[in-house]
Amino acid sequence: MPAPSQQIPKASFEERVELVTESVELYHKYLLHFVFSMTNQWQDAENIVQELWKFVMVYFKDEHIKHLPRLRLKAKHLFIDHYREKQRKPAIPTDQLPERRSTKTVPEAYTDAEELRLKAVFFEQYSGIELSDAQKEAIWLHGRYGFTHMEIAEKTGTSASTIGDWIKLGRKRIAEYLSEGGK
């Protein structure tokens, strides 16, 4: 008797385009900055991230398309391949200051309502993590807007050392969640 078909459900090309597009919207900027932290050059970083999305489109399993640790790891491999292929090292300009990350300083044209929605979407992705609303608020204020522990303490009425503990805890739990297969 022939074995039952063990076909894994697989998205069509069009469905994959949608999945990858969603992943692009969530992680493109982060991955671009991550690659830039290795290249110190925007053009190379952009080329590498474009290669990454092409690779994801063709080779990634459906369930891995929005899996950040895998995307990050593949970006790192592509960075290594890129410089190995060109047999040169990442550019480190000596006659001028290197380009700097701009995430913390360039304000995005998002309204308060959009920011609230993004915060909710972000923590929905980590719904398996145990964090109170106050802890989430502290992590978000620090990561998103770069407020110091002291500033967050003033805003929320909690002590700065507690805020520091919460931020540390939040980083640890989010990183562990991502490392253990969260998508």
Place this chain on the structure above:
Amino acid sequence: MAERDTPEKFPENEVDNLIADFGKKPEPAEREKLREMLLGQKDKFKAVESALEQAKEQDQERGQGRGR
């Protein structure tokens, strides 16, 4: 070429950057360019898909052969 497994641990010090960049969409022109690029992968995707199907069929045939 295939997707490599076993991603390394996500570093804690990257969580702040992840939050800072979360949901910040590429500019409209860049999004359009990326989408066109994705759509342009159709032939390659189909070729890989059919190669995988073929390999799977061959595996099944070999498996049935051994069972006889």
